[in-house]
Amino acid sequence: MNITAGSIGVLTLSNVLANANVQSTTAVTVPFIQDLTLDTTAGTQTYNVLDNSAAKTFTTTNTNQISLNMLVDEATFFGDGSNAERVANVGLLGSSINKDRVHFELAFEGTDTGGRSVTGSGFISGLAPVLNMENAVITSPMTIVIDGQITNTTV
Amino acid sequence: MSKRSDLLTQLTSSLSGSNVSVSSELPWITGSEPLYVQNMKVLYLDEEQISQDILFTTLDSHEVVSNVSTINGYLQVDAKNQPGDIANVVSNVLSAKSVISGVVSKQSDYETEITSDKITYTFEYRFTDT
Numbered sequence: 001m002n003i004t005a006g007s008i009g010v011l012t013l014s015n016v017l018a019n020a021n022v023q024s025t026t027a028v029t030v031p032f033i034q035d036l037t038l039d040t041t042a043g044t045q046t047y048n049v050l051d052n053s054a055a056k057t058f059t060t061t062n063t064n065q066i067s068l069n070m071l072v073d074e075a076t077f078f079g080d081g082s083n084a085e086r087v088a089n090v091g092l093l094g095s096s097i098n099k100d101r102v103h104f105e106l107a108f109e110g111t112d113t114g115g116r117s118v119t120g121s122g123f124i125s126g127l128a129p130v131l132n133m134e135n136a137v138i139t140s141p142m143t144i145v146i147d148g149q150i151t152n153t154t155v
Numbered sequence: 156m157s158k159r160s161d162l163l164t165q166l167t168s169s170l171s172g173s174n175v176s177v178s179s180e181l182p183w184i185t186g187s188e189p190l191y192v193q194n195m196k197v198l199y200l201d202e203e204q205i206s207q208d209i210l211f212t213t214l215d216s217h218e219v220v221s222n223v224s225t226i227n228g229y230l231q232v233d234a235k236n237q238p239g240d241i242a243n244v245v246s247n248v249l250s251a252k253s254v255i256s257g258v259v260s261k262q263s264d265y266e267t268e269i270t271s272d273k274i275t276y277t278f279e280y281r282f283t284d285t
Contacts, residue, residue: 008214009214010214010215031213031215031217032211032213032215032217033213033214033215034211034212034213034214035214036214070213071211071213071217071219133259133260135210135211136210136221136259136283136284136285137210137211137219137285139211
């Protein structure tokens, strides 16, 4: 999958499940993402049996999260205070403070129909804006702690 | 106004009454020598040079660019008998960088070179903005 084509790793957020898709005109698209990781770590259970010298393992429940680093966009981070879409209204910071559930779609191949994507819902965490004279722009990590299972789908 | 213009205005003010004057001309070449060699005790500022560095790129093809502006200044005086206020002149030339606004970083330094009985002060201003 080629990331040099631009518009890769599009992440849109909404408080309304029906709006949480990358083609929505009302959902919030997180801009200026520098890097993004979708973590789907599975728990494991290991046990020993008498007829095998090696331990046996099976996976248990997954712990899923999206973590990213971004340049802080004022409107997206702090909210515009007037939008009907709550994530846009209170911003990423407000959603984290209020512990609002956000529905998301993470598209791996841009916003064109048929592109690979992952959907789910969770809570915004891990915001840590850094103001540094070396860089002259404000950057911040962000984590979406995913509640439940994610869905492997297409746009 | 350009950074060079702002510096010229500040230098003209801060060096008034000193043994060094400020020219608004570029240090062009007359005969085989630049103007600051022909006209000693006159400070000349060269044209602004700009280089760009990419600070950040993002997945949505956005780039944050850093612009570094460099302006050189030249002053030549008699090495055998420097002006009595040369230390103040150098200090004022270096501190003129403070007049530039809207930048993240302001730096200035100088170096000297003695040729025959002349000493040439070469100043460099560097300003960084995004």
